[in-house]
Amino acid sequence: MLSELGTHCLILLLPVAVYAAGMMLIGARYRDAKLYRAGTIASFAVTGLLTLASALLIAAFVRNDFSIIYVQEYSNRALPLFYKVAGLWAGLDGSLMFWAWLLSIMGSIALFTLRHRLPRHLPYINLVVMLILAFFALILLFVANPFATSFAIPFDGKGLNPLLQAPEMVIHPPMLYLGYVSGSIPFAIIVAGLLAREMDETWLAAVRRWMIVCWFFLSVGNLLGMYWAYVELGWGGFWAWDPVENAAIMPWFIATAALHSIIIQERRGLFKLWTVCLGVLVYLLTIFGTFLTRSGIVQSVHAFSNSTLGVYFACFLALSMVASFTLIWRRRHLLSSGHHLETMISKEGMFLLNTIFLTLGSFAILVGTMLPTISEWIGGARLTLGPSFFNKVMTPFGIALLLLAGFGPIMAWRRGARAQIWRSVRGAACVGVAAGVLAFIFGVRDIFATSAIAAGSFALAITLGELLRGVRRIRNPLPTQLPRNMQRRLGGYIVHLGMLSIMLGFVGAVYQAETSVHLKEGEKIAWHGYDITFNGLRYKSNDNLEAVAGELALTKGGRSIATLYPARFFYKLSEQPTTEVDIHHALTHDFYTIMGAFEVDDHSAEFKFFYNPFVSCLWWGGIILILGTMVVCWPGKKSEHAPS
């Protein structure tokens, strides 16, 4: 019943989306308001259909409708309700429908909020969104129908992978999907600008606003992914340069570049072509990311695999790419800036370098990720690159970006006087050098880590200085300054502070230490300043699982610090045990413990300890970043709202 209704929704979806796209195109061509209105109604109907289909799938999960294959695969009767709802995006077919649903909602929000500001662009924006949705409708119908049924109805489903039964795992995919999906909206606005041949300030403001939305969700999604990997996967780290992680970080890099490029276009009218290209790249990379995760084209621990889907995605990606760049080429006369960059030693120059480095970094990740596939196509051996490749290549980019985050804020627009620049940076430069020397004295001997600390401290000093100056300015504003611009600027600096904190987390990872030990009950070892005593195994069980934990007492110089219980959970419905880590968070580091195999008769167990410096900086940085974005977006006095 549910499955039939759901399939019917999906069958209707494709023609309605195509109809909406057609009406938009013709309506815009002949400026026919009636056609346009019909198209708008159809596009809201698409949102309605997808909402209904998603609700039906959730209902199927909640009502344990195991006639649907997708529900069989990802749920069972004992699964808590919370995770049943998450079943909507737990697997391949459902997650594609979830993607489409989110896009339809985002598209509707964009249509609604931009209706007064960009009336002439609206049909084209809607056209692009509907075309993307038509593609998803196509694959949902023919390749990945989440409502497909089986003849035999089992009594119970196979259940959700225990590794995915974690609260972070319920929030992380929707956040990342929101990031992926919202990449389509700035793209749609950009294409609309090109098609309507109108790329004024209001248009750019809309692109910027939606790019912030995309960037924000990508940031939060990636950080949540790191957090989940850190506390759930139990290998001691948070980032492994896995293809799926790479797929999610590449659009983030380009979205960051696009935001910086947009600022230059707003202030100086430069780099118009570059901004448009970056916006298109963000979209292509979000589709590519979805493709990478969904097609099984690269080997990954957590990639879904379905090869027919890969072909569809590859065609769609190629089509999008050719269409967008052809359009850009044909509208290139609209994208010339009129004037030129006067010198690299200026704010514009720093911003340009920043976008170039981010793009190159993203390109390096792309090459590294695709190498196994490319090498196989060429017919050579199947090669792959270990994480060390990415770490080595990205480190110099990271240091360069830190330096730019320092220089960017203090540089003057157009052309700065050298003496003036020197006067603005010398204090911060001293701070940076001092921090580097101090780090070296305290044992940071890795040349890249030392440079990163020096560059980061330099950027920190400048950012804090600018923040203080900005707060003072808000109290006594200059007559020429818009309060809204100042607010944006301060928010931007707060985001930079968050990023600096995150970078410190990455530098700390260079100094991760680990050891494996086998301990008998009562045995004690000393490691990294801690004395660790194994007090024996503890047992616990409930309806769902049996847990075995090793009790570890942490002391430092005789003073008790913490008691940790790294454990192994044995789920009754799964043959696969899970490792539950336990972590002691200190100010400067985490003490991370995992229990491996244990011997009940022998009262002994295998443990792995990690000493992770500055990991908490990642999570704190993430919170600062969210706060900064809120400051940027906080509605102020509507100084930039066009009268309408």
Place this chain on the structure above:
Amino acid sequence: MSARKIIATIALCATLGVIGYLFSSAFRDAIQYYVTVAELQAAPPPAGRILKVGGLVKIGSLHHEGSAPVVYHFIVTQGALELPVRYAGLVPDTFHEGGEVVVTGRLGSDHEFIATQVLAKCASKYQAGK
């Protein structure tokens, strides 16, 4: 060409050169080759090359010894071919006899594969493909 343009060109070339160098050196150290057991047994690869081998863990072949760290021994099979593997460290949750694994490491002198990383795939649950 003005002096500034020359300086800018030199700076650009130098930057590209440095990036290229970093790229290629990182490449050389991190490259790993997927090989089959048949290839390994037919022609041993150059010493020190990092290899990846996928296959199934032979049932009954898994045993471990030592305590700090624990050393696992098992046999990876590809069809009828077998590759003995040694691995020191913790194995992932999904690792079990009969399961699918990808081991990364080097070929030891005694034709035993010395793994530095063991990736296991869970055939039934982890978002399995069809």
